[in-house]
Amino acid sequence: PQHFMLPANSDRLVQRMLAQKIVDNLNRIGSASVSSGGFNREQWAKQLEPVMHLWDALTKDRNKELTGDPPKSKPITPVTSFVAMELALAMKLVQKVAATMQEIKDVVSGHALLSSKLQQLAQCLAEGSVPLSWDKDWEGPEQISAWLKGIVNRTVALHTWLDLSQKDTLLKGKLRLNELFRPQTFLNALRQETAQKSGIALDELILDCQWGEGHVLPSAQLSIQIEGLNIQGVKFEHGKLVELSADSPSVNVAPVCNLAWVQTQQDFKHLVSCPAYFSGTREKHLCDLLVPCQGDHSRWILTGFALLIDPI
Numbered sequence: 001p002q003h004f005m006l007p008a009n010s011d012r013l014v015q016r017m018l019a020q021k022i023v024d025n026l027n028r029i030g031s032a033s034v035s036s037g038g039f040n041r042e043q044w045a046k047q048l049e050p051v052m053h054l055w056d057a058l059t060k061d062r063n064k065e066l067t068g069d070p071p072k073s074k075p076i077t078p079v080t081s082f083v084a085m086e087l088a089l090a091m092k093l094v095q096k097v098a099a100t101m102q103e104i105k106d107v108v109s110g111h112a113l114l115s116s117k118l119q120q121l122a123q124c125l126a127e128g129s130v131p132l133s134w135d136k137d138w139e140g141p142e143q144i145s146a147w148l149k150g151i152v153n154r155t156v157a158l159h160t161w162l163d164l165s166q167k168d169t170l171l172k173g174k175l176r177l178n179e180l181f182r183p184q185t186f187l188n189a190l191r192q193e194t195a196q197k198s199g200i201a202l203d204e205l206i207l208d209c210q211w212g213e214g215h216v217l218p219s220a221q222l223s224i225q226i227e228g229l230n231i232q233g234v235k236f237e238h239g240k241l242v243e244l245s246a247d248s249p250s251v252n253v254a255p256v257c258n259l260a261w262v263q264t265q266q267d268f269k270h271l272v273s274c275p276a277y278f279s280g281t282r283e284k285h286l287c288d289l290l291v292p293c294q295g296d297h298s299r300w301i302l303t304g305f306a307l308l309i310d311p312i
Helices: 010-030 041-059 078-108 116-127 132-137 144-166 183-198 297-301
Strands: 206-211 223-226 230-232 235-237 240-242 257-262 271-279 285-292 306-310
Touching: 041 078, 041 116, 041 144, 078 116, 078 132, 078 144, 078 183, 183 257, 183 285, 206 285, 240 285, 271 297
Parallel strands: 271 306
Antiparallel strands: 206 257, 223 257, 230 306, 235 240, 271 285
């Protein structure tokens, strides 16, 4: 890796990706009987049992948060409006999945007939992948187990977000972007709210940040604290970037990020721009954030380092 200016632990990341591909292929091979030949109720029950049990475990004792209509909210600010819409989306998605799971149970128990649509959905679930119709609602993890955990955990967390936003205390505590389905829309809502409070035109606001507890941006009219971010390719040490060793983890936890929309950004002299992505696949870009560094900027850029909302 050093010959290509890559992190010393690059081999670990490659091995992790290859291992996941092998697991995915094995799942597809093992699920072939769901779609091949005629319908066999026993095979269906056996192959879909893991994902059905997972869903039951995730939703157990959470009926209050996952069923019914979203709580009523008065959209006073852009952020409050966003949280209310995000929770409505979350509950709609959970109920869509719950309906499909119940249909599968009814077919397996002999109380309903198998449709071609349900068979296609079941094939994806047995393979461990996310059905296309679900993926269109939320482009989350590729593995169905992580995807199901993601929608349930986000829905539960968003109830807390809504409660805090109605009390006007949401932006005063630490927030996790991996509790949202659409973090980019949240940042845009924060930008709108900043423009309203500061009187600065929306297109004049620039995203800026400071890293570490207690560090704030003096010029910020409205700032938030983001925790739970991960960094890949480098790590933070004493508030600055340092290179990784061969036995370093593939991802490291980043310090708290104090984020704000400001009119004037910091001096770039000792800062380097770092891309932030939704997940470890790096397929969806969220934003670019400045991080403190020492030495030549190109040295850090060549490592391919990045921030990840969710390392999965």
